[in-house]
Amino acid sequence: MGTTPSSPDSTDHGTPALAMSAGLDQPEHQRLLAAEEDIQARLGDHSIDFVSLAAVSNIYRAAAAVRRRAEREILAEVNLSWGGFTILWVLWVWGEMETARLAGECDLAKGTLTGMVSTLEKQGLVERQRVEEDRRRVTVTLTSDGLALIEDVFPRFNRYEVAVTTGLSPQDKQELARLLRTVTTNAGS
Amino acid sequence: MGTTPSSPDSTDHGTPALAMSAGLDQPEHQRLLAAEEDIQARLGDHSIDFVSLAAVSNIYRAAAAVRRRAEREILAEVNLSWGGFTILWVLWVWGEMETARLAGECDLAKGTLTGMVSTLEKQGLVERQRVEEDRRRVTVTLTSDGLALIEDVFPRFNRYEVAVTTGLSPQDKQELARLLRTVTTNAGS
């Protein structure tokens, strides 16, 4: 993902900013209202749904933060990109897989996948095989090096997932996943 | 967002896959358990926190889905990237701003911002001014064209934010934002 809008919600990272935070402390809350009124005034008769704005904007911010730190602290030292890691993980869980389905599982465009599989192939972590019955198609499998790597990295990654969800109860986490799934479906994955 | 791992959670997009979905229907649920046991077996004595995995993986998936569709259906027709839109939005809400803070508000690396501001400048949507007192620094402002554009686009973007959160109550949306803010903080924005 790159980074981006979803309208800023900067209370989350220190600076003043829009403050959709629903913070409980008074000054925070006042600033929230001030900003909202400010925007509202600027928009005239158009009405803005700040609650939806806050929900959506935080999705992007969280995703970017989680990804950046994972790349820096876990993936970089094994020389794996976020996308590369995903591919290894999917192949590890589901085994040999054709390119088209692999792209779907990894949520990547097929053209993107081609390049990333090539990179992993050069690194000796995966292998391509043409399908005999239909020579247009290609399957991808983990090599033993790839297997060893993902078995080493994934537990660390999962510990990181636990770390970034600190402060959320198991119920919170399930609720979070559920709400996000609805959004993903609405956006039409 | 880019796209990526956070371990797949593909029930969300049709294909078989990991199915952390907490689906209620029976076959779905069985598949979930089977997959979990499968991975667990593969990992031997390492234990995996599937709830955290599902929470985190869905963040990325949702962010990517939301972004892709926004770029395609809203931003493309006004020739704006997600990042470019964010910059205009921040400047619109907060007014003239120095580069460093703008990068922070937009959640972008400063080097990234430089290029994107240059693009927007070429499009005539923003302007740069050197700060008199400290000639290292630069402020960025909206031009009248930039102002007109963001006033036109933002209401549409907000309607889109409402659309992708369809099915979530206002309380759900606030809860979603709250949970995500915790994650962002944990990941150290």
Next chain:
DNA sequence: TCTAGATCGTTTGGTACCTAACTAAAACGA
């Protein structure tokens, strides 16, 4: 005043990502 260090924004180099165009293979139809 002079200089060493800190602090700006920009540049650079590299990856990742998407879309659209392309190539090759299979499937279909007359």
Next chain:
DNA sequence: TCGTTTTAGTTAGGTACCAAACGATCTAGA
């Protein structure tokens, strides 16, 4: 049986993104 259409994966072109190196400017300390 031969074209046409469909369906694979790859390639090409462009943007976005980050991190690290760079150059210019300010600031301290002597």
